[in-house]
Amino acid sequence: MRLESHKTQPFTDEDVLRYLYAEMNEEESQDFELALEQNENLNERYEEMLDCLAILSPSVAEPKEKQWTFTAFFLPEAKTAPHILFSPCTQAGFAF
Amino acid sequence: MNKPLIRLADHELVNGYLAGNDYYFEILLGRYKSKIHTTIYLIVKDRDITEDIFQDVMMKIIRMIRAGKYNDEGKFLPWAARIARNLAIDFFRKNQKAPIQRDSENYDLAANFSRSDISADQKIIMEEHERYVRELIQQLPDKQREVLVMRSYADLSFKEIAEITNVSINTALGRMRYALINLKKLADEAGISQNSTLH
Structure with a gap:
């Protein structure tokens, strides 16, 4: 649901929440994303809300460290890094 | 003197990674992984699915950076979060999972988490954290607590919450925003933060 025309009006703090909870339509989301890139203040408010939301379930909000670290080197085109030898997947038997 | 890595701007870390230093990417992701x-x-509401999509997001980010599709002038977080959001929405649309409904009076923060892959110690820490958060939520003003529980745990949309509580959508959104800000303040005062998270 579009509450107002964001082509002429700035996004509000309430809009930030609607974006984060995926309650904006596609066009409005695209406008918001463009505004995020261009508007430092909006970007700060967006990050602030994300910080607040993470408190609700930080055990969920925080990905498993080893998992995401490994992912960076899992791509076929990735360069082999020394610490990959100790990654969970290498230990599990993945060949490189 | 060289700037400490941790103080490098996002685009400097991206450039460092492209130049062959994988550690720069780890720093960059460490900076934003929680937010991503x-x-x-927030969209998929499932811990395991979130983990899976997070991996896809990481791979897509790496591929796009290597393909030169990351704009130096753009901010990394909105760019990465947009990729994450799009993949999460794609997943949601493809699977059309019904939102998990919970009784708002007896909500359980742990109810929607799969615990199959965590240790007993981690489970204890997680449950302890959830207990603290429940206590903090109880300290919020009634109207703020109401909307927070309805949105985050009963999974009602802001439009539905507005109708149920007989207020405008903007009022419901405003209450949610204050609830989150106050919750963060209470958590900071209690020493509960993302730093207490599990890895």
């Missing part, structure tokens, strides 16, 4: 993860979880 939260972005996904």
Whole structure:
């Protein structure tokens, strides 16, 4: 649901929440994303809300460290890094 | 003197990674991983699915950076979060999972988490954290607590919450925003933060 025309009006703090909870339509989301890139203040408010939301379930909000670290080197085109030898997947038997 | 890595701007870390230093990417992701993860979880509401999508997001980010599709002038977080959000929404649309409904009076923060892959110690820490958060939520003003529980745990949309509580959508959104800000303040005062998270 579009509450107002964001082509002429700035996004509000309430809009930030609607974006984060995926309650904006596609066009409005695209406008918001463009505004995020261009508007430092909006970007700060967006990050602030994300910080607040993470408190609700930080055990969920925080990905498993080893998992995401490994992912960076899992791509076929990735360069082999020394610490990959100790990654969970290498230990599990993945060949490189 | 060289700037400490931790103080490098996002685009400097990206350039460092492209130049062959994988550690720069780890620093970059360490800076934003929690926010990217939260972005996904808010949409899919499932810990395991969030983990899976997070991995896809990481791969896509790496591929796009290597393909030169990251704009130096753009901010990394909105760019990465947009990728995360799009993948989460794609997943949601493809699977059309019904939102998990919970009784708002007896909500359980742990109810929607799969615990199959965590240790007993981690489970205890997680449950302890959830107990603290429940206590903090109880300290919020009634109207703020109401909307927070309805949105985050009963999974009602802001439009539905507005109708149920007989207020405008903007009022419901405003109450949610204050609830989150106050919750963060209470958590900071109690020493509960993302730093207490599990890995």
